[in-house]
Amino acid sequence: MTGRVGHPVDSALAQRRIALVDLLDRLLAGGVVLSGELTLAIADVDLVRVDLRALISSVNNRVPAPWGPPA
Template sequence: MTPDEPRGAVLAREDRLPPERVALVDLLDRLLAGGVVVSGDLVLSIADIDLVRISVRALIMSVRSTDEE
């Protein structure tokens, strides 16, 4: 890989990426059409003593509206 060559070109040449480009908007549309689950844990502690524990899980997906008149 040379400094002028993008990393994606090298990965595509090694058959590790598809040769066509995908726009970020298209990628987000594909992800949101099926839904994405985001989860995480946050622990606040002082001197190795856990004071607060927060667990978060969220489902993010697109919603289509139909106008029936």
């Protein structure tokens, strides 16, 4: 890690290891928004345009499902 040598925050972050599962859990707990755009063009003529906007979040028992309880 680059930064000020001997700085307590730098050394604490360098020593800390986070498992990928823990990182995904933290991201999904707050939600992640993915956004993207893809345009296929030939000779400056747009042929196909795809926009992507997705919200990925964890499931919580306190928030009811919009489609109702399972049958």
